[in-house]
Amino acid sequence: MNPSARSPRRATLLAVVLASTITLGACSAVDGDKPKPPAGASAKPDQDKSGKPAAHWSYEGAEGPDKWGDLGHGFGTCTTxxxxxxxxxxxxxxxxxxxxxxxxxxxxxxxxxxxxxxxxxxxxxxxxxxxxxxxxxxxxxxxxxxxxxxxxxxxxxxxxxxxxxxxxxxxxxxxxxxxxxxxxxxxxxxxxxxxxxxxxxxxxxxxxxxxxxxxxxxxxxxxxxxxxxxxxxxxxxxxxxxxxxxxxxxxxxxxxxxxxxxxxxxxxxxxxxxxxxxxxx
Known part of the structure; x- marks a missing residue:
């Protein structure tokens, strides 16, 4: 058998590995455009200091100012x-x-x-x-x-x-x-x-x-x-x-x-x- 020839199974596996590599590269590029967390904050922008997912807040809608105290993660003072x-x-x-x-x-x-x-x-x-x-x-x-x-x-x-x-x-x-x-x-x-x-x-x-x-x-x-x-x-x-x-x-x-x-x-x-x-x- 020619050593340079690939079976269909090996070709499929190679394609999957290649596609995964390309996907990871794209995620890295997107993450690199996000702001870095301030000193003392979690290393991940989507987490708070305790490692829990950070609560998203906004100035309008369901996550607006009148709801901040209900969003958790230490936001209670916004209400109390x-x-x-x-x-x-x-x-x-x-x-x-x-x-x-x-x-x-x-x-x-x-x-x-x-x-x-x-x-x-x-x-x-x-x-x-x-x-x-x-x-x-x-x-x-x-x-x-x-x-x-x-x-x-x-x-x-x-x-x-x-x-x-x-x-x-x-x-x-x-x-x-x-x-x-x-x-x-x-x-x-x-x-x-x-x-x-x-x-x-x-x-x-x-x-x-x-x-x-x-x-x-x-x-x-x-x-x-x-x-x-x-x-x-x-x-x-x-x-x-x-x-x-x-x-x-x-x-x-x-x-x-x-x-x-x-x-x-x-x-x-x-x-x-x-x-x-x-x-x-």
Whole structure:
């Protein structure tokens, strides 16, 4: 028998092995386009820290904000928490002195990531805010549309959140309300690089001056709150600046095309105080 000849059975087996190899290669390519889990998270994006399948959540429908607490996997605080964010920012009459806050942001390139819920900008070390003398390092900033916080019942076109963490792992968020206005905005350079598909990242070629994304006046509303996305963890120090910044109509439309709705509705204030801070630079 010719050693180079193959029986029909061997030919069939070879075809199956070859097809399996091609299929695995295709899965690897798809998985490689998914965002990497953050530090401390499960190595697999479809699992939580305990190794269980991660709960999917959304801003609308059966997995929308009013259902987050029922999705399991540590999301219960979204329903049972008493210090949830966002809220309507209506200052009370309390005489308590607000925390002094200073901003120290450094120009730097950022990596924009489409994580399926928002555009998140991951930043290098070096930028921080100081809250009553305690430093909080900037971790990332991201956007919501429309705004999550309201002021006396009125929202804005979008909202920007700068997320900071101190040495003990506690969070402080600086919120910036974005109002749609004609003309060129400080966000123009970022909008040129928005990743248009979940899992994609884009590194900005030039350094971004984060200070230009803030209003000139730094007076703001302060209160004790939470993350505005699952697991809705509490203990977050919130400052939402009173003065708005401009976003152009074209920029708002481009973001709305990616994420038509990406805001959690306002939550009950309960007995929390809303304080108003003085302008700081």
């Amino acid at each position: 928490g008493r210090e949830q964010s966002p809220i309507d920012l209506t200052p009370g009459t309390a005489q308590k002195k607000p925390a002094a806050i200073t901003v120290d942001y450094k120009p730097a390139p950022v990596k924009l990531e489409n994580n399926g819920h928002t555009i998140q900008a991951n930043v290098p070390a070096g930028s921080r805010i100081t809250v009553d003398g305690a430093p909080y390092e900037l971790q990332q900033f991201h956007f919501h549309l429309p705004s999550e916080h309201t002021v006396q019942g009125k929202g804005t076109t979008m909202e920007l959140h700068f997320v900071h963490k101190n040495a003990q792992g506690r969070l402080a968020v600086l919120g910036v309300l974005m109002e749609e206005k004609p003309g060129t905005s400080a966000f123009a350079a970022l909008w040129k690089s928005l990743p248009d598909r979940e899992g994609r990242t884009v590194q900005t070629a030039q350094a971004v001056d984060l200070n230009k994304l803030l209003p000139a006046q730094r007076a703001g509303y302060q209160y004790a709150g939470s993350l505005t996305t699952p697991p809705c963890s509490e203990g977050v120090k919130w400052t939402v600046l009173k003065e708005t910044v401009a976003v152009s109509p074209d920029e708002a439309a481009a973001y709305r095309k990616l994420f038509p709705k990406s805001n959690r509705p306002v939550q009950p204030q309960h007995d929390r105080e809303v304080l108003v801070s003085d302008p700081q630079s």
